[in-house]
Amino acid sequence: MSIKRPAYSRLVKELRSGRFVLTGELEPEKVTSLDEIIASARAMKPYVTAANVTDNPLAFAYMNSLVPSYIVQKEVGLETVYQMTIRDRNRLALVSDVLAASYLDIKNILAISGDHTVLGDNRGAQSVYDIDSAQFVYLLHKMVDEGRDIAGNEIHGKMELNVGIAANPNADPLEPEVLKIGRKTKLGADFIQTQTVFDIDIIKTFLKEVEKYNCPVLVGIFPLKSFGIADFFDKNIPGVHVPPDLLEMMKKAKDEPNKERKYQLYDEVNMKFFTPFIKEIKKTTKAAGIHVMAVLYERIFEPLLKETM
């Protein structure tokens, strides 16, 4: 049972057209204004087909991601991928939010489990996990393709949404991760976005393994805006390590006293690492595109894409 639903979103249309697609990432934080998100979306708009809006990443309690997903589409005209974790919502809340997203003309939902609350900024919080991310993909299939929720209750009106799933190419062992992706694609995933990868061999192996599922994969990359971010990432993201030489180059750039020059150096380091990385992915793999997680680092899009696209 593999579900093939129409391409409702621009993102899925482009993925199915065979064009090499880029997506970006927006991260609403503990804020009461969306000015920064809107500015960020405007800056990346010329380069990406859609932008993900993160949902309490690393289990930090941030602004609800549906509102910026809607506002960015409305104000900036950039399609969004509304990320939804099952960590913070039971099946009632999921249905409610998906209905609301549909009304707000959201066309993509990324169904993810979300980092556990004990890793976040409210460690005593109760994680929900009423259903898991595969079951959420199943719920979305029921809602979009059959007009019902999991309990079989009818939805009044039509929903036109595409469904994305996340994958971790760094998983070790990889086989259970690959089998899990197979399970989810059968339930109705329209695209896959991966966790950040820094190792070209890891992503090549992964792409080969999931090729059989015939679901477009956007490879996650994380350009490093500063040494601080690189260091945090290296220490805190499960299974992801910034290569030591890249970390070292970032550290050297950090010591540059002139601010302007420092930023320039950071950009140079990123270009040096990611240009051949993206070129290699484009040239030698069947990746459908790149998911560029350059949060608040939009200035890297232009030079990076000039060199690689």
Add this chain to the structure above:
Amino acid sequence: MIITKQKEEKEISEMLEPFKKIFIVGCGSCATSCQTGGEDQVAAMKEKLGAKVVGTAVVEEPCDLRLDRRDLKANKDVIKGADAVMVMSCGSGVQTVGEYTNKIVLPALDTLFIGETERLGKFKEMCRACGECVLDETGGICPVTRCAKGIMNGPCGGQVKGKCEVGKYENDCAWVLIWKNLKEQGRLDLFTTFRPPRDNSKRTLTTKIEPG
């Protein structure tokens, strides 16, 4: 077995503060095996609390109303005269003793989980009493208990080298264990099978079982 641990001394003394006469009830079953509420621990508690203690008894299984009736019968009057009964058992035992004695009950232990005893003092959580056992499909590993997210279609993205992101990569990822076992058993089809959402109403409604 139900695994318990004794509360901190400070918490116990604060709990006992308002009471002058205490009767202590121990557990001859799980809390004896855990060394948290058996004969030895009851005697040690009696010594620690000194004159406050008006009597002690170890019930074979304080969570069994019939055994409370049988084992506390001889102490009926002493218990009646006490201000409160301190119970050194799991929460189920504390409540059952409360039901039988009709006294204020004080828990001396914290109830942790249903688990396996690896060796004396070393326990591992194994069961969450979810009311929908799937161990036949999951290679004998319980995802409800041993996966930090309790997911039914794992693994999630938080496993690194088979260890779970929750608990600083010290615990095994339940879904990697499930995959290993099913693979060894030649039953990987069970791993790839999609498991639909659980019926949580079963857990909510199973609060009582009546005979027949």
